[in-house]
Amino acid sequence: GHGEDLARLRRNSILIDGAPVEGSGILLQIFTQNAIGPIFFEIIQRKGNDG
Numbered sequence: 001g002h003g004e005d006l007a008r009l010r011r012n013s014i015l016i017d018g019a020p021v022e023g024s025g026i027l028l029q030i031f032t033q034n035a036i037g038p039i040f041f042e043i044i045q046r047k048g049n050d051g
Contacts, residue, residue, distance in 0.1 A: 002016075002018065002019075002020045002021070002024075002026050004016060004026070004028075009028070012030070013030060013031075014028055014029065014030045015028070015029040015030065016028055016029075017029065024048065025046060025047060025048040026046075026047050026048060027044060027045070027046055027047075028044065028045040028047065029042065029043070029044045029045075030042075030043050031043075
């Protein structure tokens with residue numbers, strides 16, 4: 001698999017996208033609460049991928 005702790009990601013409201021296959025890239029994604037009015041931030045991390 002991809003080696004990520006799915007229970008921990010779920011507890012922290014972090015989304016994961018990608019195939020659970022060794023060597024394929026994954027994307028981790030989380031959204032902040034509204035910061036300024038309706039504006040929020042999306043934080044992403046790509047692992048195992050250069051793009």
